[in-house]
């Protein structure tokens with residue numbers, strides 16, 4: 001049966017140059033591999049398992065905050081068009097629907113075409129009043145996408161959950177938000193999930209769990225390189241290691257060579273000294289101040305900020321910095337608390353005013 005509320009757009013993101021990037025990363029003085037390559041089919045399964053681990057507080061905490069957002073009213077005169085980055089699974093969006101009323105359009109964006117289209121179609125079937133447009137694209141393709149064609153008459157809200165922003169470098173995060181600012185325009189918003197700085201006693205086990213699922217996730221990158229690029233990494237000769245970089249507030253994941261060894265990859269010989277590491281991922285942890293700075297650099301300000309009782313994770317609503325909200329910020333210094341954005345932190349355990 002044809003669904004009148006469902007369509008797909010396939011921008012056919014170019015196949016990434018996996019071999020070129022791997023060779024480039026492994027020939028640096030400090031060897032690196034890009035975390036985007038974790039997510040082959042097995043990597044996605046492992047990541048789903050990670051999200052359910054007792055030590056990995058991230059997903060559970062984010063969902064608990066979403067459950068507390070019983071009614072999230074955005075001061076928008078139009079219906080909302082929610083654009084979800086990494087929306088191959090509609091799971092979090094379905095939770096968001098409980099608290100964010102008046103969503104007229106949903107645009108999940110992902111490069112995993114099959115999962116994206118299937119999930120989006122299911123959602124369209126379950127929600128006949130919601131228009132669903134699944135967009136298979138990578139982030140670079142978003143800039144030139146004709147958003148107006150799809151979101152005219154709606155207020156755009158980009159939903160970027162999971163603290164995936166923490167896996168980007170600061171300059172990548174700034175470029176992405178700056179591009180999103182152009183996409184949502186002066187009246188749109190970003191709803192952003194960000195993992196917060198916290199004691200190492202909570203952070204380290206989250207990335208080095210007792211069952212070894214995160215270690216398997218990390219090592220799976222070498223397995224993928226063996227399978228897809230014909231390399232001969234011996235996985236037993238590498239160990240998963242977590243380091244906390246205090247200066248940059250980030251968890252680093254590494255694969256450390258247990259021996260002096262040689263690996264062959266596409267005609268190239270790679271040497272590993274005993275104890276040498278391959279840096280595979282950064283997972284940055286934020287503070288309200290660091291998000292405020294990132295937002296300001298990209299033309300946004302924090303309109304709302306919700307966190308959990310332990311301050312482990314935050315969901316923040318970023319709005320455009322316009323002359324109107326600069327005036328509102330000034331006015332807030334004389335505390336107009338009737339505005340929905342301007343509630344005091346002590347009015348709710350999970351919500352706090354943005355501009356106080």
Ligand code: AVI
Pocket residue numbers: 050058162163164165166167206207214281282283284
């Ligand atoms: C996807 N991303 C937000 C995860 C994180 O926590 O940085 C990836 C991850 N790496 C190890 N565990 C989870």
